[in-house]
Amino acid sequence: MHKRKANTNWYVITGGPSTGKTTVINMLEKRGYKTTIEHARHYIDTMRTEGQTVEEIRNNKRKFQLGVLDMQIEQEAAIQPKDLVFLDRAIPDAMAYYQFLMLDYDEKLLSAVINTSYRKIFILDRLPFTKDYARTEDEEDQKKIHQLIIDVYTSLGFPIVTVPVLPPTERVEYILNNIS
Template sequence: MNGDFDRFVVVTGGPGSGKTTLLNRLGHQGLTSTVEAGRGVIQDQMTIGGSALPWADQALFAELMLSWEMRSYRWAQQRTEVVLFDRAVPDVLGYLRLAGLSVPAHASAAAELFRYHRQVFIAPPWPEIFSQDSERRQDLAEAERTYDAMVEIYTELGYEVIDLPRAEVATRVEFVTDRITSGRAEDTAASR
């Protein structure tokens, strides 16, 4: 869409891998981030009794996540600093594939138009910290499949995927901030 994508940094991964905890801590350090679409849509739909839920209508859930992610992108374009994305448009494509649904042409078009920094941080499955809650109903096996789907879709779209270390949040914070501030993300791309 424009040159903004260089400052739009994605953090993705399967559920229960510490991604949002990391982003919350980075926020406490003054970095700006978006709200995860999936959790936000689930919370909104549960509040209003809607059916756009992953356990009720996966296609509708994906559509609302796609709209959420595009809106987050537009919001980030109004900012001047680095913006961390708690998932992004490509995650919706990964979700659709994971759910066994076809990816509509408009979703593929969105993934091509709404671009992010070429290095994407991904939280690998981490059984020791994995947990479920009322919004995160996936089991560990599905979290692992989600990780694989995200690696696949981001790679197909031309991004380099960088695994976050399975380490305490302070170490992950340092890992991300070092790469954002020094531009060393290019040197740490995970070998696949």
Template sequence: MPPIQTQWYVVAGSPSSGKTTVVHRLFLEGLRIIPEVPRAHAELEMAKGKTLHEIRGQPQIFQCAVVDLQILRERTLDPNETMVLDVGLLDMVPYCAMHGVKTDPIFEECKKRRYREIFLFDPLPFVRDHIRIEDSGMAAKIDREIEEAYRSMGYDPIRVPPLPLEKRVVFVLEHIQRAEKIREEFLSAVS
């Protein structure tokens, strides 16, 4: 069976690439946003009283949990609704590989659906926060591996350069608006 073509735009990238900041701004512009699963999962567990070490201290368990949650989330989203995902399933490949978690289930799941477009954010100067455990060297490696994962599934990610925030938001918005206009014209022509 051919994959389902979704209308989902994925904001992908390594830690500290500024993707979540841009996603928040896209929300303010009126786009439907699907928050990042790994960060949301970690923050939810911390709200329950767990420490970051307890949550991320067993990386295999953490990675399996976030992959399962991302798969569940994507299975329940409407493929025909335009939305922006703060990371896609393939963003998780480097983390799983790094911690010895099998990546085959990710690739198999990704054969069922196609994202509309991938925006791969170039890294910014690395900033640690209350969730990140990576460093700048690891972030650079993750960036390369995320791109490889998407390319291996036939995507040609649009690189978002390290511009000031407003220019990054405009860059992504303009691409989405162009793609949506083309989609509307196509749908009008076939109906």
């Protein structure tokens, strides 16, 4: 495993489903930090307005993953490397989801991952699992995806900070105390 040198001022907020990412990102945004949106949910919302159900969207797993990946690549390409930004998930998260869905990595994903650069990866510890309209996973899936995300970022050599389960405000403080 090699240590990556960060060429950006970007911090990734990630973890399995139902770890509190959106809450943390929203609180960082309210404090005036630049943040990004989570693309899986955005993709689902976009397709739903075109009349598809969450089940229909999720059933074509490769199309879904590529749709989300395209949005993520486009978003990261639009951010200035010098800007301090908190990303709600990042391109390497797709590798964990491909593994979880037993899809082979495609060329687009591999070439996107090679070009990624993040200052730190904040992995939020798991909260009690909650179901919502966009989630098709259960608690076992949550655990598996969470571990795959940890494994992917570890194997890519990014510096990882584990964020413990704390009240949301304290989680945000924990993250802000760990940015360099």
